Amino acid sequence: MLKTAIKTKAYATNGANEPLIPFEIERRAPRADDVLIDIKYCGVCHSDIHNTRDEWGGALYPMVPGHEIVGIVTEVGSAVTRFKPGDRVGVGCMVDTCKECSACNQGLEQYCQKQVVLTYSSLELDGVTRTYGGYSRQITVRDRFVVKIPDSLPLEKAAPLLCAGITTYSPLRHWQAGPGKSVAVVGLGGLGHVAVRLAVAMGAKVTVVSRSLNKKADAAAMGAVDYIATSVDEDRARAQEAFDLIINTVSSSADMDSYLGMLKLNGTMVLVGAPPEPLSVNPFGLLMRRRALAGSTIGGMPETQEMLDFCGEHGITAEVEVIKMQDINQAYERLLKADVRYRFVIDMASL
16 A cells, blocks of 8 residues: 655745745655655755745745754665664755766766756656745655764754755865865855854864954854954955955855955855845956856765764854744844844744
């Protein structure tokens, strides 16, 4: 007898201007290569707001957000060998790809050349079935897109690593942050505070660049050796041609040319924040110092597991404020005001 779909509680929005409200969804019964997860916590990413409010376009409603998912395995399919019931696991921003293209074959599934199936507000490979995210009690995911959470990491503090962690770890590794490298992190928010901790653990000399001095003490506590407040003339002058690598985490319009001026000869600035509007750049800021402006998204599945293992070894977690599911709409408004240090995480027991 075939298993039927699994009904589970969730929170969803029905439109760009609608609040998140209680909702019921169906998860598929585990197939041979599936893992069924009882979700314990789900992080709240700024991209959840962009998506629920359709600021990037293409939103599918009703929408259940959430792509920083951690929980416990309750069932595995017959072909699954890496996981067993009781395992601590996580699911990030994607739940499937073609698994056949050159990017997928390199373990770079995030750059799949055919289709990346996002954790929510996306269509599965069949082109029909809609995905729902982690603001829910259960989720069924292909085992390839599930990762193990080290025992040393508390689940609630590990949840943001599934997005904020891998989003910053991947460019730090790709552009070889480490001893002898001067790294600046622009924006000390949900992504930025994790980026600082990762870069420090990699051995880089880390500076935080922010608009004001409000988070200077926090930056120092996280291991940053310097702090640049862009509102202070002396700080801006000191930052000129100071860094080998800049990880820019801001998701609003900013003066790209001023940040590019902080790069040394051959330096690179990597955008990991995603402003909804185009950005302008003076090409001479790149040409005259052979600088590079780059972008990076999340990592592939092997790198995501590598990131989690690295965090487990170095005791790196996110700073979180745990909230009830019923408080999510207020949390969105607080997040827009930067009124959180540094990541909201939903306790799914509240559902």
